[in-house]
Amino acid sequence: MIEMLKGIVGKRFLSVETDASAEGQSYSEARLNFDGTSILLKNEEEEIAMFENEEVPYEEAAKFTCSISDPNQPFSPGVVGVGVKKLDVGKLVAGVEIVSDTITCAEQGITIIMDMAVVVRTESHAYIFSKSHVWFDEVIYINVDKSIDEICPVFSDLSLWNNDGEYKVSIKRAVRII
Secondary structure, eight states: OHHHHHTTTTSEEEEEEEESSSTTEEESEEEEEETTEEEEEEEEEEEEEOSSOSSOSEEEEEEEEEEEEOTTSOOOOSSTTOOEEEEEEEEEEEEEEEEEEEEEEGGGTEEEEEEEEEEEEESSOEEEEEOOSSTTOOEEEEEESOOHHHHSOHHHHHHHHTTTTTSOOEEEEEEEEO
């Protein structure tokens, strides 16, 4: 994912394609189109270890992945029967960032690292493709020129992960500049 995103720096960010079901979001998939290449960004569930629970030791959690997509093929959204919406950008990519949260529950011996957002910076805007703080939410939220802390504050994550105070949880947010 990191190498793929490094490859778009310096390219023209042409457009973003999403499903047309709601403004500012796309269910599970969005396609980012650049000069000569497209990247399919997915936010899909996979099984991860959760905090100690004998009945449910694993839980489905949404995870970001990227793959190369053929720019000559039509975008097929993650929702069947919903149209496609296209946001034209037309700006050079100045940089890319990956925002990750590390959720630690020391008493349970579990650390979970979740990529929360991919930020594509152009010379004039920051395009943020993010998850919500709810671990199983597969929606990709699309914002321009907002802070990830404004979109998905760490305290929202904390209140979700500590299970109403049952677990002592810490969350550390990191931004990797690519």
